[in-house]
Amino acid sequence: MAVLQQDHQAARAGSAPRRITPLGVLYLVLFLLGLLAPWVAYPVFLMKILCFALFASAFNLLLGFVGLLSFGHAAFLATGAYITGFLLAEYPGLSPALGIVAGTLGAVVLGTLFGALAIRRQGIYFAMITLALAQMMFFFFIQAPFTHGEDGLHGVPRGELFGVFDLANNHTLYYFVFAIFVAAFALIRRVVHSPFGQVLKAIRENEPRAISLGYHTDAYKLVAFVLSAGLAGLAGATKTLVFQLASLGDASWHMSGEVILMTLLGGVGTLLGPLVGSGLVIGLQHQLAQSALGDWVSVILGAIFVVCVLSFRSGIIGECQRWIARRQQREDK
Amino acid sequence: MPSPPIQGPRASGGASATAPILETRGLSKDFRGFTAVDDVNLQVQEGHIHALIGPNGAGKTTVFNLLTRFLPATRGEILYRGKSITRMKSHEIARLGLVRSFQISAVFSQMTVLENVRVALQRPQGTSFHFWKPERSLDSLNEQALHLLEQVGLRDDAHRVTASLPYGRKRALELATTLALEPTVMLLDEPTQGMGAEDVDRVVELIRVAARGRTVLMVEHNLSVVSRLCDRISVLARGRVLAEGDYASVSANPEVREAYLGSEAPESTADEHKEVS
Incomplete structure (x- = not known):
């Protein structure tokens, strides 16, 4: 696990030429595991984890790297899901890739609108405004005819990718979803480690100071918000393809809460945290749903969450990083 | 890369007859x-x-x-x-x-000392919205940032996380960051x-x-x-x-x-x- 810390050091060393770092090795191992996984575990379950990991990573980009707590990210997930679902269901033969692109763009447009309204407020007010806007979208999705209200969109065809790959095959679809996830993860990683990401960090650490350095911080926050919304939309669009379903559950505030839980559990402000958090939550839901516990699942998840937050506040990955940092300090001495 | 002079041209005489800045x-x-x-x-x-x-x-x-x-x-x-x-x-x-x-x-306490100064230097580069560029693209500013840090006696701390600095040194860092902008006032x-x-x-x-x-x-x-x-x-x-x-x-x-x-x-x-x- 020492590799996680090395990420920071590699980033800090800056001018050092590119070489193989332990973190690079970890990413490679994870990548290979991702390639092999569908032959060991059920692909749909894995795809569910990947979709939620992407959703949580998008959310974490905003909370972890700008310090903005959005309580309405379900709106972007659902917008991506519904647009993609509607297009693929209404226009059979449409490329699934185009459907996903359209869903993502829809979330980007909505994110620009919501962001412009919400970004001027901070802290709890920002959270409340995003929640209110997301609730508005929820009721819009109930009323709008194209979503089929309470029923949702069922049986969305997965179609053929580039007219070659039949996505009805779970394994084929898995690799498509995996490619989307890897690309999105790489994008988030780049955003965090970019000139733009540096300004975001500065805003997170001390916004008045960033302003006094001449940065128009609202503009930076808006760009980050739109990126986050777009990636959340991408997660929703992909999810529609996996489950062939877009429903109101995607738009409800439970979904906005769940993504917060996943991110905090895994480690807010860490790149791998959301991946670990969503894997854990989805895995637990899956395991507990199969047991005889029934509706107690939510209670148990809640209890686990409380214990985690009380005992390790910075999340699983965050705690690992701190542990490594402490150990390295001792070694330095 | 020329470093910004910590000591600019002397203000002309400081005569009080001139218009105030x-x-x-x-x-x-x-x-x-x-x-x-x-x-x-x-x-x-x-x-x-x-x-x-x-x-x-x-x-x-x-x-x-x-x-x-x-x-x-x-x-x-x-x-x-x-x-x-x-x-x-x-x-x-x-x-x-x-x-x-x-x-x-x-x-910016979770950033390194060097990054604190660099974030002030990077805006004139015009790439601060470029989320697709690697962080390495900012390395050309490191020398200038180190020079500023040297002037406030923080060069040796450049790669430390700012949170770990004692209070007095944080204020020195703040001054170096301000100077990076070459302010007139x-x-x-x-x-x-x-x-x-x-x-x-x-x-x-x-x-x-x-x-x-x-x-x-x-x-x-x-x-x-x-x-x-x-x-x-x-x-x-x-x-x-x-x-x-x-x-x-x-x-x-x-x-x-x-x-x-x-x-x-x-x-x-x-x-x-x-x-x-």
């Missing part, structure tokens, strides 16, 4: 009926180190917030080089070269607040060096710092300018002494107290 006319701020700043007319001459002193609650920090548009003024005008900046936005004022610091040390809000005697001396020296060729307006409680550094002093009490002049004339002013003694004694130590009385 920063001026307020009738500047006022009301908070729901309470007037925190009341008809303040300040004139800061180019090249001066100008102090704003006064008892707690006199409105010094509010004046700073008005000057940098962190708060909008209720009435009055703010002029920079004769042009009104009253309605400009905070970040625009910063880009003009009026850069402020804060009462509580304003550093530095607005320092209590630069020595909360510091031990040794750190105070260091910071006084840093400000003295950094102020060469620049204009400084500072809020300061520590009167020995003010007497050592400042060319001109404005005393604020209850939102109004009570007196203005050099240290000798201001400290001899009976109204100033009353304002200080009538409220809390000057916040600093007993021997500084003696200096006023």
Whole structure:
């Protein structure tokens, strides 16, 4: 696990030429595991984890790297899901890739609108405004005819990718979803480690100071918000393809809460945290749903969450990083 | 890569006959009926180190917030080089070269010391919105950043996480970050607040060096710092300018002494107290 810390050091060393770092090795191992996984575990379950990991990573980009707590990210997930679902269901033969692109763009447009309204407020007010806007979208999705209200969109065809790959095959679809996830993860990683990401960090650490350095911080926050919304939309669009379903559950505030839980559990402000958090939550839901516990699942998840937050506040990955940092300090001495 | 000179061209003579670089006319701020700043007319001459002193609650920090548009003024005008900046936005004022610091040390604590300075240097590069570029694209600024850090004695700490620095060094870092912008006017809000005697001396020296060729307006409680550094002093009490002049004339002013003694004694130590009385 020492590799996680090395990420920071590699980033800090800056001018050092590119070489193989332990973190690079970890990413490679994870990548290979991702390639092999569908032959060991059920692909749909894995795809569910990947979709939620992407959703949580998008959310974490905003909370972890700008310090903005959005309580309405379900709106972007659902917008991506519904647009993609509607297009693929209404226009059979449409490329699934185009459907996903359209869903993502829809979330980007909505994110620009919501962001412009919400970004001027901070802290709890920002959270409340995003929640209110997301609730508005929820009721819009109930009323709008194209979503089929309470029923949702069922049986969305997965179609053929580039007219070659039949996505009805779970394994084929898995690799498509995996490619989307890897690309999105790489994008988030780049955003965090970019000139733009540096300004975001500065805003997170001390916004008045960033302003006094001449940065128009609202503009930076808006760009980050739109990126986050777009990636959340991408997660929703992909999810529609996996489950062939877009429903109101995607738009409800439970979904906005769940993504917060996943991110905090895994480690807010860490790149791998959301991946670990969503894997854990989805895995637990899956395991507990199969047991005889029934509706107690939510209670148990809640209890686990409380214990985690009380005992390790910075999340699983965050705690690992701190542990490594402490150990390295001792070694330095 | 040329490093920005910490010591710019000397301001021409500092003659008081020239137009002030920063001026307020009738500047006022009301908070729901309470007037925190009341008809303040300040004139800061180019090249001066100008102090704003006064008892707690006199409105010094509010004046700073008005000057940098962190708060909008209720009435009055703010002029920079004769042009009104009253309605400009905070970040625009910063880009003009009026850069402020804060009462509580304003550093980016989870970033490294080097990154703190670099984030101030990177904006003129015009890539600050480029989320697709690698962080390595900023490495060309490292040399310049290290040079600035060297001037405040932080070069060896460049790769430390800022949170791990002692308080006095954080303030030095803040100064290096401010200098990275090559400001024409530095607005320092209590630069020595909360510091031990040794750190105070260091910071006084840093400000003295950094102020060469620049204009400084500072809020300061520590009167020995003010007497050592400042060319001109404005005393604020209850939102109004009570007196203005050099240290000798201001400290001899009976109204100033009353304002200080009538409220809390000057916040600093007993021997500084003696200096006023």
